[in-house]
Amino acid sequence: MQKQLTWLLCLFLPVYQSLGQKAAIEESVDSLEAVSHFTFLASDELKGRDAARMEIDIAARYIKEQFRRFGAKPVDEDGSYYQFIPFRQSAPPTQGTVSFAEKTFNHGDDLLVLDGPDIDQELDMVYLGFGLEEDYAEKEVEGKVVMVKVGAPNRFNPTDLFAMGREKIRLAKSKGAAGLVELYNAPTTPWGLVVNFLNRPQMTLDENPDEEDASLPYLWVKDTGGELVKKMEKIDGQIHLSIKGKVNRKIQGRNVVAYIPGTDQELSTTYVMLSAHYDHLGVGRPNAEGDSIYNGARDNAVGTVALINAAKYFAQHPPKRSILLCAWTAEEKGLLGSAFFSKNPMVPLKDIIFNLNIDNAGYNDTSIVTVIGLGRTSVDPLIEEAVAEFGLKAIPDPAPEQGLYDRSDNVNFAREGIPAPTFSLGFTAFDEKVARHYHQPSDRYDNFDLAYALLYWKSYLLSAEKIANETDQPMWKEGDKYEEAAKNLYGF
Ligand SMILES: [Zn+2]
Incomplete structure (x- = not known):
């Protein structure tokens, strides 16, 4: 009898655990609160979060204060939550x-x-x-x-x-x-x-x-x-x-970086890095309606909110491995914030065993999430399971000809060997529906399906949690073009 019970428990424990995690995520992600982060970050007042304009610092400050408020810890010695970056801005x-x-x-x-x-x-x-x-x-x-x-x-x-x-x-x-x-x-x-x-x-x-x-x-x-x-x-x-x-000026940029210590004595020496760029295009050519603010709700306020949600959730429910939260600046200027971090890492790169990045052009299917890089690492099943628990389906990159994997911040870490897919809003093709808002002033929160945003945020958290609780270190699939770099980085 006793034996049977143990056996039954073993069989169902992962399911119960996962159900427990799902319930905890449902409780943690408060829709009013999450949507309020979203509408603030994509607001006109932030003038499109241009990494070369002063409003970007308000966004950085906001993210930092959320990280702090929820109990994520600074990585830098001064406790600023920032990684300062020297930029040069020039114009003809x-x-x-x-x-x-x-x-x-x-x-x-x-x-x-x-x-x-x-x-x-x-x-x-x-x-x-x-x-x-x-x-x-x-x-x-x-x-x-x-x-x-x-x-x-x-x-x-x-x-x-x-x-x-x-x-x-x-x-x-x-x-x-x-x-x-x-x-x-x-x-x-x-x-x-x-x-x-x-x-x-x-x-x-x-x-x-x-x-x-x-x-x-x-x-x-x-x-x-x-x-x-x-x-x-x-x-x-x-x-x-x-x-x-001629314009030549030095400006100081900021990545916002925090961490949450893991619970497992051994595994907590390693990090799962959750990242998203928080900058966008700023103010530019007006559209037909005269709107010149490129709010970047999809690209990438929605991803930035996912990091804030992660700070709240994981501070309350730390997984076995430590969580590293990175909000990158200047992605739109050429992946600059993440490039700087990859060359000046605040924790050793070999201790970062996975990067679940977020970046977005747009979406055309709210029944899925599109994971750029799905099919290339050993943790695919964890992401598929997590997403399924919220009624969504994970699909791989449907538009490989766009080269999206190598066009966002994740590539700066993939090149170093770190498995680094990008968890994107659901799109089945880079079609008119996606292109309509992509890098346009109409990429706003008031035409965003907020019910879908909530499912997307929650399924991101569960994906991250499953990966951060996994004992086996994630690996590239054999023969991947970044596998060699991983061998060099991790020494296996
Ligand atoms: Zn982007």
């Missing part, structure tokens, strides 16, 4: 021309102003080959504009061009030059492509945060045929620089 000049060698060059056409302050001046110029240390020998450059070839001998790939440029600026500055002009003739990258890429506002990670902004003009001039170089070899003469309104 409103006006930019230079004249030399009997020609005038215009910004965006055959000239690119890459850095430096406003200037309107006629200066001496001096040609220095590639502009490397040895080229300065016995040359007088004080107060002159240094004219050089772009890149270096056998170094013409795009990364080289930028890296060399930075070095050359430093050098020119240290020699007292008044500006640096690189004559652009790189066989690897056509001029048109370079203009397309660089002649627009950009935000990037600041690779030299301690360095001051370049105080001298730094320009590229198109010289595809190499004629200018030939001319410059013969003449010195003067150059007229006329540049106005």
